Amino acid sequence: xxEPLHHYVRPGIVHFMAYPVIKGEGPIxxxxxxxxADPFFEVIEISWIKDPAIRAEAKALIESSGVTAKxxxxxxxxxxxxxxxxxxxxxxxxxxxxMKAGLxxxxxxxxxxxxxxxxxxxxxxxxAAAMDALTASLNEVCAYASHHxxxxxxxxxxxxxxxxxxxxxxxxxREIAERVKATHPSFGLMVDLxxxxxxxxxxxxxxxPIKDHVVHIHIGNAYMxxxxxxxxxxxxPRFGYPGGANDVPELVAFLEELFAIGYLKAxxxxxxxxxxxxxxxxxxxxxxLIANGQRKLVEAWSQVSL
Numbered sequence: 279x280x281e282p283l284h285h286y287v288r289p290g291i292v293h294f295m296a297y298p299v300i301k302g303e304g305p306i307x308x309x310x311x312x313x314x315a316d317p318f319f320e321v322i323e324i325s326w327i328k329d330p331a332i333r334a335e336a337k338a339l340i341e342s343s344g345v346t347a348k349x350x351x352x353x354x355x356x357x358x359x360x361x362x363x364x365x366x367x368x369x370x371x372x373x374x375x376x377m378k379a380g381l382x383x384x385x386x387x388x389x390x391x392x393x394x395x396x397x398x399x400x401x402x403x404x405x406a407a408a409m410d411a412l413t414a415s416l417n418e419v420c421a422y423a424s425h426h427x428x429x430x431x432x433x434x435x436x437x438x439x440x441x442x443x444x445x446x447x448x449x450x451x452r453e454i455a456e457r458v459k460a461t462h463p464s465f466g467l468m469v470d471l472x473x474x475x476x477x478x479x480x481x482x483x484x485x486x487p488i489k490d491h492v493v494h495i496h497i498g499n500a501y502m503x504x505x506x507x508x509x510x511x512x513x514x515p516r517f518g519y520p521g522g523a524n525d526v527p528e529l530v531a532f533l534e535e536l537f538a539i540g541y542l543k544a545x546x547x548x549x550x551x552x553x554x555x556x557x558x559x560x561x562x563x564x565x566x567l568i569a570n571g572q573r574k575l576v577e578a579w580s581q582v583s584l
Contacts, residue, residue, distance in 0.1 A: 283579045285546050289572075290321030290553030292350065292496065295514055296564045300353045302326040307335055312565065314343035318572055321346045321551045323393075325353045326383060337387050348391040348494070348551070349384035351377055352433060356441075361397030362419075363412035363444050365404060370411055373397070377419045385426040392423060393431045393468055393494065396444040396454075408444050413457045420462035431493050432458075433468040434484075436476035439502065440511030447477055448487050455491035466493030471532045472500045472514055472555060475523035481535040489539035497532065497575070498555040499524040514557040516567050517574040529578035537584055544584045 283289070294300045297309035306327055313322055322345050327333040340347045355362070360373035377394060384392050400408045416432065423430050434451045435443035445451050451467055458465045467488055474484045485492065499522045501509040509515035509522070517525050533552075536542045541550055554571045558564055 281546065283576060284320075284549075286542055286544075286549060288320040288346070288549045288551045289318055289575070290323060290346075290348070290551045291319050291568065292323045292553055292555040294323070294325040294350060294353055295555050295557045296568060300325065301357055302328040302353070306332055307339070309564070310336055310339050313568075314339055314345055316568075319345060321348060321553055323348045323350045323553055324387075324389075325350045326380060333383070333387065341388070346551070347387065347389050348393065348553075349380065349387070349389045351380040351392060351394045354380050355395060355397075362394070362415040363397040363400075363408040365400070365407055365411060370415055374415050374418050377415075378422050381419070381423050381426055381428055384428055390428055391431065391494070392428050393433055394419070395433045395435055395441070396446065399437050399442050399444045399446065405444070409450070409453065409457075412444060412454060416454070416458045416465065417461055420458060420465055424462070424464075429464045429466070429493070430462070431466045431468045433470060433496075434473060434477075435470075436473050436512060439476045440513075448479060448484055452488050452491070455488060459491070467491045468494040468496065470496035470498060470555060471524055471528065472496065472498035472512065474532075475500050475502065476512060481532045482538075485535050485539050485541075489541075492539065492541050495536065495541065495550070495552045496555040497524075497529065497552055497571075509559050513559070514555050515559050516556060516562070516570050518570070519559070526574055526578045526581070529574060530581045533578060533582050534584070537582075 298304050299306050362373045364370040420430050435441040437446050498514040499517050501522050503521045556571050558567050
């Protein structure tokens with residue numbers, strides 16, 4: 279590509295994966311300040327911030343930076359073991375209630391995009407019932423979100439290795455998108471390059487069947503070789519991690535597929551977000567990890583052909 283990456287893409291970063299703030303506590307302001315000062319990023323994805331005073335400070339920081347914020351509710355579900363497709367109505371409603379609380383927080387922060395994930399895959403015998411339960415939950419969440427003017431996206435996760443979610447393989451993603459969009463047309467899907475090898479899919483297999491439903495993209499790596507490795511599963515190690523599934527060649531193929539499905543535009547008429555989801559392994563420093571990702575993306579961009 280002759281034109282710079284930023285002519286086509288709005289690069290972003292998942293704050294709560296790069297820094298230890300996934301429980302709504304920790305070095306939230308210091309890490310946000312660091313990321314928002316990096317001119318490479320135009321999008322930042324935050325999650326819950328339990329302290330209202332810190333939340334207000336974070337909102338002011340984001341507003342002063344000119345960076346677009348999105349809200350990831352995945353930590354609210356995962357860290358509390360909540361399940362939007364539970365067949366137990368009480369458990370399912372608790373998850374829905376938590377998502378409504380997250381939507382209230384996103385609205386307070388002035389954020390217009392909200393992401394979540396499905397609950398665990400219950401097995402083939404209960405899959406159909408779980409899809410019905412998830413549909414009901416998402417319709418309720420989307421209806422509540424509409425009152426705030428917020429769009430909802432479901433992130434596609436693995437089904438067999440780590441998070442073991444209902445959604446899931448691309449057929450399940452397409453089905454849930456079609457169901458929910460019948461009532462809430464602004465609903466969409468988020469696809470993460472990190473999850474594609476965990477699902478045993480190629481970029482084309484993961485994206486083409488749902489090309490009309492993709493509203494957001496993550497890029498990252500995955501490791502599947504040794505279960506004892508600290509990066510095993512859906513841990514988002516750096517690009518180039520020994521034995522990792524994704525590096526520059528996979529980034530190139532994924533970016534090219536994003537153009538093929540129309541998420542990215544060859545004429546640069548619109549620029550969509552593509553966010554890094556990267557997590558330090560062991561004593562790795564978040565800043566060097568992020569810089570590695572930026573270099574890898576720029577290298578991949580130089581090899582993209584349309």
